[in-house]
Amino acid sequence: MxxxxxxxxxxxxxxxxxxxxxxxxxxxxxxxxxxxxxxxxxxxxxxxxxxxxxxxxxxxxxxxxxMPQELVPELNMAVVSCANYEAGLFNAYGLIAEMDDLAAVVHLGDYIYEYATGVYGNKSLNRKNVPPHEIVRLNDYRTRYAQYRLDPDLMRLHQMVPFITIWDDHEIANNSYTTGAKNHQAEEGDYALRKKAAEEAYYEWLPITQNMEHLYRYSDLGPLGTLYMLDERLAARTAPASGVDDPVYLDARQVMLGQEQLDWLEDKVKEKPEGWHLIGNQVLFSLTHAPGRKPNMDSWAGYPAERLKVLNWLEEPDVQNVILLTGDSHSSWAFEVPRSISDYRSSHRSLAVEFATPSITSANADESIPLDTVLHIEQTMLHDSLNAAMKYINLHDHGYILLRIRPTEVAAEYRYVDRIDVPSIHQRTAAVWRVLKGSSFLTK
Ligand SMILES: [Fe+2]
Missing domain, CATH: 2.60.40.380 (Purple acid phosphatase-like, N-terminal)
Structure with missing residues (x-):
């Protein structure tokens, strides 16, 4: 060799x-x-x-x-997820690369997608996955990373801004957990070997400390606060329940973080109680109610026992200023995080806030249903009393969140690109949601 x-x-x-x-x-x-x-x-x-x-x-x-060690007036991060090569051009990455005041890109996962060419994406674009088959073995994952890293927008972004990354499911296979994945079939071989290959290529191809015991970790932002990156896929996640009627659905052994990771997070937050606590969280923590749709068992909705543990922790009086940063859903959301929706409606209490970032390119709702219908669904959901803690929804745009972290407030700017089917440098800020220090409520 x-x-x-x-x-x-x-x-x-x-x-x-x-x-x-x-x-x-x-x-x-x-x-x-x-x-x-x-x-x-x-x-x-x-x-x-x-x-x-x-x-x-x-x-x-x-x-x-x-990162700063002293208190700075503002620290900015671009929060991104879900960049499917075959779905479109990474215009959003290119736009972020041109910003001059970014501390980091926080990548919440789906940095690559594992599919064969032509399976998931826009077939009319000349963007074909390499290798052309679904990636399963080490060399497949390596080649797919190499292809992504040669994309000019992603290359430029890595050149200009440091990345803080966590994997979600597609760095391994769709809806992955510790012992399997929805998109892993027996004929593809041993899942443990596939997972090992995916992990190995991830550690090789991303700017990340080598030989770590686990991927979950934190970045110290100085007196402003701390960014924690959670691993909700491979650290401990158990196989999801098939639905709310599944006998395992409420079982306390159903976990996404596992006790060790949760203990680590709680201990870390105690170390610097006065700062912002930004939690890089892959899948939606807030519950959403959509007409005719069942709860997503791959999100926190599928792990109610551990979700309750997190809520109990968030309710402790010394756990303040928690902001969940979420990827995975290919949609933009802003939520207040109550203990339950009935508690929220009766006492109007919120324990944290959640900002969910849109996809860079991965399909969102209007790529499968007409835009008019999507806009109608958005309004219906926003006005559903079961979604009372939901303050913002956009199921149809691609882009990123620019997070402005300041001593007294954090502002999330939802920025969208105009298109992903051709190169474009046009973007717009469609919404800005803020949370004030000491509050867990959102204001415009
Ligand atoms: Fe995704």
Whole structure:
């Protein structure tokens, strides 16, 4: 097996000339020739520039930024999820890359999709998955990541802004959990091997610390607060119930986080009680009621016992300023998070807020039903008293949330691209929802 030595430099200027640290790292086929360099002793709240060189060639220059240690007036993050290559162009990624004041891209998962070409997406676009079959083995996952990483918008975004990522289901297979996935069939082999391959390629191809015990982790934002990234797929998730009538539905052994992860989160939040607690959460925590639709067993609605544990924790008086950041649903939402909808209606109490980000490209409702019908469903849902804690809904646009974290408020700007079938640099901010420090209510 042939290894390659890769030189790296990190500098303080855009031309990468004022080098402050450098080194050489060895990579080899067992890592798919990927390179990860942990860099320490950097100053807080600073831009840095880096470059790799090897085999007589130089990489493009990348930019990153360290988190602040002092209280800053504003820290901005783009919150994204669900970028299906075959569904459209990653225009939203390209637009985020042009922003100059971002601390990070928070990626809540579905960074890749596992499907064969032509199965899920827009067949009229010339964007075909590589390899063309459903990805199952290690080399398949590696190749799919390589394809995504060559997309010019995603490449540009990685070049300009640091990523904080968590996987959702499609980094493995649709609706995955620890022991299986809806889109894993027996003829595709042993699920444990597939999961291992998917995890390995993820750690290789994403900018993430190597050899971690588990993927759930946190980023310290200084006195402003903390960002926690939860793993709701592979850390502990049990197989979902088939529906609310399934005998296991209410069973306390049905978990998405597991006790160890939940204990970790609770302990971490206690360490810095005064800051914002931003929780990167893959699937919707808030319950939604849609005409003629059953609760989604793949979301928190499918795990009521553990959901109640989280609500009990959120109700503790010293657990304040919690914001759930959610992906997965390919739709935009803003919710207040009550203990229950009846409690909300009688006492108007809210324990947290939840901002759910739209997809970068993955299909949302108007790609399967006419837009007029979707708009009608949105209004019906928004005015349904069972959805009283839902303050905002958009089931038809693609884009991202720009989160502005300030000492006294957090504002979520819902930004949408005009189209994904051709390159476009047009976007609009359709809504801004805020939560004030000390409150768990949303205001415009
Ligand atoms: Fe998705």
């Amino acid at each position: 042939k290894h390659i030595d890769v030189d790296w430099v990190i500098a303080t200027d855009r031309q990468c000339e004022q080098v402050i640290q450098s080194g050489t790292v060895r990579t080899h086929p067992d890592k798919d020739y990927t390179v990860h360099v942990p860099v320490n002793n950097l100053d807080p709240d600073q831009y840095y520039y880096y470059r790799f060189s090897s085999l007589g060639a130089q990489s493009i220059i990348g930019r990153t930024k360290t």
